[in-house]
Amino acid sequence: MLLRMSTLFLRTLREDPADAEVPSHKLLVRGGFVRRAAPGVYTWLPLGKLVLDNIADLVREEMNGIGGQEVLLPALLPREYYEASNRWTEYGDTVFRLQDRKGADYMLGPTHEELFTLLVKGEFTSYKDFPVVLYQIQEKFRDEARPRAGILRGREFHMKDAYSFDIDDAGLQRSYDLHRGAYVRIFDRLGLKYVIVSAMSGSMGGSASEEFLAETEYGEDTFVRSTGSDYAANVEAVRTPAPPHLPVEGLPEAVVHHTPDTPTIQTLVDFLNGAALGREFTAADTLKNVLVKTRRPGEAAWEILGIGLPGDREVDMKRLEAAVYPAEVALLDEADFAAHPYLVKGYVGPNALLANKLRYLVDPRIVEGTVWTTGADQHDHHVVDLVCGRDFTPDGTIEAAEVREGDPSPDGTGTLYTARGIEIGHIFQLGRKFTDTFGLDALGPDGKPKRVTMGSYGIGVSRLVAAVVEQSHDDKGIVWPRSVAPADVHVVGTGKGEQIEVAVRLAEELAAQGVRVLVDDRKGVSPGVKFTDSELLGIPTTVVVGKKLAEGLVELRDRAGGGHSEIALDATVATVAALVKDA
Amino acid sequence: MLLRMSTLFLRTLREDPADAEVPSHKLLVRGGFVRRAAPGVYTWLPLGKLVLDNIADLVREEMNGIGGQEVLLPALLPREYYEASNRWTEYGDTVFRLQDRKGADYMLGPTHEELFTLLVKGEFTSYKDFPVVLYQIQEKFRDEARPRAGILRGREFHMKDAYSFDIDDAGLQRSYDLHRGAYVRIFDRLGLKYVIVSAMSGSMGGSASEEFLAETEYGEDTFVRSTGSDYAANVEAVRTPAPPHLPVEGLPEAVVHHTPDTPTIQTLVDFLNGAALGREFTAADTLKNVLVKTRRPGEAAWEILGIGLPGDREVDMKRLEAAVYPAEVALLDEADFAAHPYLVKGYVGPNALLANKLRYLVDPRIVEGTVWTTGADQHDHHVVDLVCGRDFTPDGTIEAAEVREGDPSPDGTGTLYTARGIEIGHIFQLGRKFTDTFGLDALGPDGKPKRVTMGSYGIGVSRLVAAVVEQSHDDKGIVWPRSVAPADVHVVGTGKGEQIEVAVRLAEELAAQGVRVLVDDRKGVSPGVKFTDSELLGIPTTVVVGKKLAEGLVELRDRAGGGHSEIALDATVATVAALVKDA
Known part of the structure; x- marks a missing residue:
């Protein structure tokens, strides 16, 4: 892959957008990754689309790794299925609703439990067919009351949603554990700092449920952690430890x-x-x-x-x-x-x-x-x-009292304190809520129908783009982890024609080696502007073809570590290709 | 890639679906590629998703080849931009409309000229920035009065839409020609039989416009062809040749x-x-x-x-x-x-x-x-x-009279006859309709603003899946061209344990060579059912591991040509890998 900045549909901005408060929003707009189209609705420009695709591919790889099968459901969801589960009503104002020309009601899919349940019911009938894990990576719609923070909380966004179907609780636990493992690998590969918290399942119903929260001060989810252990939980999920019962004998009269x-x-x-x-x-x-x-x-x-x-x-x-x-x-x-x-x-x-x-x-x-x-x-x-x-x-x-800093940790070790995070993943053991609604049974080995049990597992794919930036930036711009960066290497040709020509030649040779390259081949743009753009865009490795070219040298810069070094022009392709391959 | 039928989310059907009339609808449902979710709204099952992705990737490759840059715009389009172009009104009942919780109007994007124009206006300002070609592969929505023929005419479907922006008419012509060339390569690589017809541009306005029609008896577009030349046109676009003027002198009085x-x-x-x-x-x-x-x-x-x-x-x-x-x-x-x-x-x-x-x-x-x-x-x-x-x-x-078979061809050679086709691509020279609406100018070399001119280019990506099947099937099932097939090879293990074990081993070895493999490793399923499924699914090459395994032989079947041959088990991986690579 070779992108040329002379023709790339990209204009970086020096100023933060007026409506932006959080770093990821500012930097993704300034770096030309996204543009706002409507409140909470964004356009992905070429570099942003590449990052989004990289994350989606990484998610896909890990989902395929646990046997997930990719499908694609529609966004237009007929009312009848959501009436059956009562979610047509429960969703209230939080979903987009519309009518077709015949007056039939639809919602724009915020999540797809109903249709996946029906889909499996339509195909699979025997216990031998299970377990099955289906997933999709798809645009979702939610009519947020206060869309905010750019793509962190949008009204149209990309999600990976997966659904597991098992014939018994042990199977559901296995499917749940597989997803938990895949999520850990996904977020680790993205280089994210995150915690896994116990969670209530909100409108999903069901029992066991955990959230993956990327830790950042601008996260809108509050959670509590223990000073003395790994305990972390959503505030909603904190179970208050009950003190021991006391004898009532001898207490004064009321x-x-x-x-x-x-x-x-x-x-x-x-x-x-x-x-x-x-x-x-x-x-x-x-x-x-x-x-x-x-x-x-x-x-x-x-x-x-x-x-x-x-x-x-x-x-x-x-x-x-x-x-x-x-x-x-x-x-x-x-x-x-x-x-x-x-x-x-x-x-x-x-x-x-x-x-x-x-x-x-x-x-x-x-x-x-x-x-x-x-x-x-x-x-x-x-x-x-x-x-x-x-x-x-x-x-x-009832768990209705506020949780306070300093409260004893429910696991008995340490006290609680509050932290903030971005919800990047959520795994649920839904159980039989939806399979009961739609009567999804599998014929057991004994010839009797057995109610299927279900899990649902979401990852906010577009939100991850913002979460990565929240955790990985400095005052100059984004610092992309290589796993999601829009390119491996940014070759910057400064100054006059020859340096740009060499930069382009290097870029072409690197691309021929399978390295993903962005080359700054713009003429009439000062080196200062090019370096500023390069730091803003945050490609992991930069090769500067500048003044030292006369001595046969180019400069290698590491965006994350900030290290600079000079290497021989002749050695550049091999060095950089090896560096990318080893990463 | 290795898919195992024992776990694949796939159930083929022996009966045509009751609502299906055209071959592609019948076969894509029977083969478990798609399932209906609502009128004109479909779910893509694993094999269908693979075909859809293959086509999208092929389209992407050719679009990148002409310098197209991929972006992704939202489906939720605010009313204001469509008011400006008057299409909020013009679309009438043919689009889905909705309001958000604040009562703001949106439509679900049927096509994106307005937003692309605004997007370019937001970034590019100088003649040096142009030309630029942007495209997206995205779900589109149209509230068809009569959704029909499965995914041939759906209400939620996948399109590649591209937009070119040039500073002058010659540039627009070049961009148009580049797209025309890319479309020819795309449809050729898909193995489609198609014609390019002159077209009126319908609600798009503008001047030069051509449609790519895949020829099939079930197409809903009628067009005319000449018996004596390559002339082909939409009926709406036929220009009636005017006879020579005659002298009025000497004619009798009225x-x-x-x-x-x-x-x-x-x-x-x-x-x-x-x-x-x-x-x-x-x-x-x-x-x-x-x-x-x-x-x-x-x-x-x-x-x-x-x-x-x-x-x-x-x-x-x-x-x-x-x-x-x-x-x-x-x-x-x-x-x-x-x-x-x-x-x-x-x-x-x-x-x-x-x-x-x-x-x-x-x-x-x-x-x-x-x-x-x-x-x-x-x-x-x-x-x-x-x-x-x-x-x-x-x-x-005015061109309002019916066109009849036998009318002289407008190009002067031959006479017209009627044929049917499926619109798979459409290219337009839009001109300045939208750039006038939104005032998209580029500063010219003389420092004066110059109105940008625009082209718009669509390909029905999901419709192509159906178009390919319409042209490439027989009475047993689909015959996928290798360029879009969900797998290169279908390895079918018949009979008892050993044959299935060998089939799985072969499949794994082929997959390790980079061959995309579907293996029928189902136990307790008769060879007849497996062969019927294999023909229905239409993978280009089938390897049957059957009775002759005892003699060290497997059978190679060619879905398109129908040829059968026996080859040595030991030679299978090398033979099939070479066959796939050469294709």
Whole structure:
């Protein structure tokens, strides 16, 4: 491959684009890799297309390596299949919807579980046919509310999505592990720094699920890590360690106090500490009861849910949403309180909820034998020394409280701290959610139908272009890893005709050796501009054919390490070809 | 590449799909290359994806060969750019439209002239930057009224679209010629039988334009060819040769006759021949005047158009539409006749039209000195011996009359006959239609802006898969040309374990030589089924490891030629590798 800058469809920019905030967005636009076409919608210019293709090929290679078979599904997805899985409704505003000329509804595919399930159902019928792994590399569409950061979060983007089909759970685990291994190899080959975090599966349903997050300060995914171990997890997936149960014997009786004008935790704590009750109260001693309502998909009625958590913690809505998924969550309105007059705003306690058969779930820290100050279910009253397991018994636990830096790590080693990353891959054990919907069975060896179980595995191919740049750049430009660079070598001819002629000859000889070459053969462009462009474009190796040509020397530059060295012109092709081959 | 049928995601079908009418549709579904996902929307299964990729790579190679640079534009196209070119309106029902969550309008890209023009305008500014050829291979969307014939006419399909930008007409001609040459090489390498026909450019506007049509009886494009030359053209593009003008001197006076109850050509001819006028009349002696109305884009008012043509010919609506494009055409209704009482239904002549300043265009055969019988603009009256150029002078000519088998070829050699084909490529000299819309200028050497001129060039990549099958199949299945076949060799192991083991070993050895291999390693499948599948799938070369294995022999089969031969097992890898390499 030989690209000539004299004719290449490329104009680099000296200024950052006005709408760009993150390095990858700035550099990919300035380097002429992408151009914005509409909000969250980008055009790939020649160099950008090469990078995108390199990443896609690398992904393809590893997917083929685990026996994945490449197919290609349409972007236009008929409504009926998504009605069956209820995702036509669940997706809400996040997908693009359209009608054809006959009024039939379609969505533009954001992910393809439904069609893959139907595809396999159409072809495979026997347990002997399984396992099978199918994948595609395809443009996807999501109507993001706030497309941002260039190609990091676009509305039209490239994904590799794979789906595994197995006849039993052990098979699914094997398929899952194969994908996990392939993903590790892919991200390692891309030279990325990443963590694998436990994840909730969001709208995908299902059980085991991990995310691959490329670590970067501009990532929009927050995750937590342990100071003392490899533990890393999405905030939604953090499981709060429950303290040991305590004996309830000998604990003082619960007593209701008149606590005028104390509807908030702070006013309550201040009142109690001013009331000379013989001990000091903190927010952590109080039991805050947050009321929400939830509604399961397809149902009309909302159900009230009381959530009890220590008074020094807030409810994290994303954790709450993940905990109740696939039900949706809303706050109570005045009508709800009017319909349930025993719920006294600001003074709700466990017992009014439990006595009225409303669902009451508590933070895992609230275990038997813990002692709480909480609402007494009447205005201006709280109860002190209410004991869990003695005075009230919750319906269960829920992971809805915020996770804080310094919280103990769920694996028992170290404490948690927060980091940011870009989601580059996601693997799910979907289980039978979609195969149940569409009745995908395989005839077992005993002649009986067996429900197939399924995994789904995504990689953000276009997002990876940005993730690589986020992790691999300096103040001068991009530093492409060789595995994805648009070329191996950038031959820069500076100055007058002869140097450019030699640069072109070198480039042609290198290309003949199978090296992918970009040659700067532009005339009338200063060496300074050429070097600036070269650093911005970030090709791993640069060969400068400049003033020393008269002495038979060219300069070799290493973009990543910054090293320079002079080598004999005659030795250049062999040296560079060997360097590329060994890399 | 080594594909194993024991694990391949492939189930062939013995029956034609119920909705399939054309061979390519039947065979691509039966062979497990594609599956229908929605009307006109298809999924590509592993073997189909390989064929599609092979064709795309071949197209890519030839496009790169003429200096084309590959980019990738989005499918989501914002309305504003298409408003500017008026195509937001012109496309009518033929595109998919949608709104994002903010209510902004988009269409799914059917073709990308607007965005390419803007893209080039954003980067290139000087005459030194040109010419440039950009292309993409991408999924396109069109909301066909009647999607049909499988992937031949789908609603989501793959196209290569290229755009050339030049600073002058000579440059555009060079870019056009380069594309024409590349297209010839592409279709030749695909082994297609095709013709290049002059074409009207339809909604693309512009001037010079040719279509590449793959000849097949199931093609939906009709074109005409000459019996005596290479002339071929779309019916819309046929230019009727005009006869020489004749002297008007000495021709008899025009006479109005009472011709009661003769509103049609046939009743008129019958009446005249019964009226003892001293000569025999035929339909070809009469001048039929057809009234339509046209409306230019963006205008509210319709304009009446009279079309004069020999009475033995009908108006061909597609030719008429192409002739008046971009105006639209409609028939007159009662209100139009009421508003123009001098237009006497069934008896319209040239003179009422011309006297009332209505536009009157005639078939090119109606030249000065030709003598006609036509309507006299009063009920039950016709005029005989009305002479063109003496008694009426039309406003010009129009190509609206039907083209018939036996018409003289426009190039003067032979006569025309009708054939059918599939449009596989289309090249246009667009000129400045889009560069005018978006003001794409290049600064000339004189420092003055020069309007850039543009070409656009399409190849239906997914349609080519079907076109190849249409031309290359027999009653047993597909016969893939090696250039696009999903594999070079199909190794079929029949019978018991040992034959399959040897087949797999052969396949692995061939794959190690760089041969693309599909091996039938299925156990418990009869040789008959395997042979039937092999013929259906249509891999160019088959190696059968069967009963003769005991004698150290395997069988070599040529799918296209049908030849069989036995060769020594030991020589198989070398023989087949050489055969593939030489092809």
